[in-house]
Amino acid sequence: MKHDFDEVVDRKNSNSFKWDTTPHIEDVIPMWVADMDFKAADPIIRALEKRLRHGVFGYAHLPDAYYDAESNWWQKRHHCRIEKEWIVFSPGVIAALAAILQAFTEPGDHVLIQSPVYNSFYSTITNNGRKIMENELINDGLSYEIDFDDFEAKASDKRVKLFILCNPHNPVGKVWKKEELERLSEICLKHEVIVVADEIHRDLVFDGPPYVPFASIDSTNSITCTSPSKTFNLAGLKMANMITANEAYKKKIKQALLANGVPDPNVFGVEALIAAYNEGEEWLDQLLVYLKENRDYFVSFLRERFPGLKVIVPDSTYLMWVDCRSAGTGSEELSRRLLEEAGVRVNEGIIYGNAGEGFIRFNIGCTRAVLADGLGRFEQAIAAMK
Ligand SMILES: Cc1ncc(COP(=O)(O)O)c(C=O)c1O
Structure with a gap:
């Protein structure tokens, strides 16, 4: 079925963060x-309508269909095999990052990021009392490249415990190549830095270099964060996943989520993820x-x-x-x-x-x-x- 992306949906007065929060300016x-x-x-809307009509909205749990949908999507869309047991739910990628920071770092530890980069990386790191270490990307006017010498110098600093990779990268729109990811992975392994791969933009890739999941390079010294929220425009439904093959990492993340009182899934988020990945x-x-x-x-x-x-x-x-x-x-x-x-x-x-x-x-x-x-x-x- 053809979707009409030209269709105008009036989002004003829908409690939209994007449309309803600009004070004093009506026409924005x-x-x-x-x-x-x-x-x-449509399949997502139908799944939500069905759940809505059920009429009872008590606590939700994650059924097998949820884990199947996530892992099948990795396979069919990105040709990467992940086990269902590697998946840990979080109500968002930022909530996931906060739990990961708390699980693997102490206040005062440094976290490596590649600037310019998504602003919530800065705020989540500093709100948790951790410090930022920037590996600035090199801008040649047309694109951005990684300064690997600088990256290694910073990764080898004993205060650095985690590296947050943004793949594809917000805001510069870069899809990192396999060789680049391999090099980052090698450096992080060598200096015992854990890689957190924020891959929330992974499905929105055009016809340039293909997206390579960091987990296809190393799923053990890494935790990958994904969500259908950017891909299918479902950010208000609050669901994301963390993926790691490392059982010890998984345990620590779960403890941090518990300590934070991170909520159970939203009933609608569960249905939306399943419909999105299976039928979207x-x-x-x-x-x-x-x-x-x-x-x-x-x-x-x-x-x-x-x-x-x-x-x-x-x-x-x-x-x-x-x-x-x-x-x-x-x-x-x-x-x-x-x-x-x-x-x-x-x-x-x-x-x-x-x-x-x-x-x-x-x-x-x-x-x-x-x-x-x-x-x-x-x-x-x-x-x-x-
Ligand atoms: C790279 C990146 N990570 C995470 C998020 C936010 O994720 P969530 O809404 O699941 O917390 C965004 C939103 O723009 C983003 O660009």
């Missing part, structure tokens, strides 16, 4: 937080076509109208990372002006670390009409700044 195009404006796939593939394939067209539209627009701004063309995700340093303002000031003067809400690059200063992250997981409106407003705002 939200191109910030990473959720998409598309309706979920057709929708996802169509979504990827639409997102790629959005990406190409965005890139052509910016390159044509603003040759001074450098757009990183992502291999993955619906997040566009734009080097706006030539605009002459910091990313906070630029974002503020885009919001106040043009009604476009974006993410300022500085929240992804100092390496993001002067950059803006745009979410293009929206209808083409909204994208065109957002870009038109962006153009006006930049023109007014000259």
Whole structure:
């Protein structure tokens, strides 16, 4: 069945974090937080409707069908075998990261991340009293590469206990290659650093390099975090999984979840994950076509109208990372002006670390009409700044 990604769903007044939280500005195009404006796939909606009609919403448990759906998806979509016993539920990837930090590090320990990177890595590490060690990615203007010498120097620092990999990488849209992951894995093994692979964006990969699961390289010195939430736009249903073949790691993570009082699964999240992974593939394939067209539209627009701004063309995700340093303002000031003067809400690059200063992250997981409106407003705002 063909899904209509151009269909406009009015998300205002739906308690949407993306659409309903911009104070004082009525007419806003939200191109910030990473959720998409598309309706979920029909099989997911049907599964939720069926569960809703049941009418009783007591505590849920995870049936075999849940574990089957997760492990089958790894196999059929990513050609990677994982055992059902390796899966540990969490209500979100950030909740998973917090539990992992508590399980494997002590306050004051350092955690390695590759900046610019997803802002909640910073906050989750520091909120838990741990310290950040940054391995800054090298930006050659078109893409980003790993500085392996710097990575090894930092991984060998005895204070570093964990490395959080973002694969594919938010915000730079990079899909890491097998050789790169192998090298990271070797270095981490050598220096006894545990790898946490945040692979929440793994399904949103275009026709560039294929996504390689870190677990296909090393499933023992690693914990991989996944969720259908980005792929199928289900972030509000709160479900994610941690995968590790290491029994001792699994035990420690479970203890940390218990200590945090992490809740049982949400009844709707369970149904949604099963339906998404078992029946959502057709929708996802169509979504990827639409997102790629959005990406190409965005890139052509910016390159044509603003040759001074450098757009990183992502291999993955619906997040566009734009080097706006030539605009002459910091990313906070630029974002503020885009919001106040043009009604476009974006993410300022500085929240992804100092390496993001002067950059803006745009979410293009929206209808083409909204994208065109957002870009038109962006153009006006930049023109007014000259
Ligand atoms: C890399 C990455 N990890 C985790 C999350 C959030 O995951 P969750 O909503 O499951 O906590 C996001 C959301 O944008 C993300 O981009």
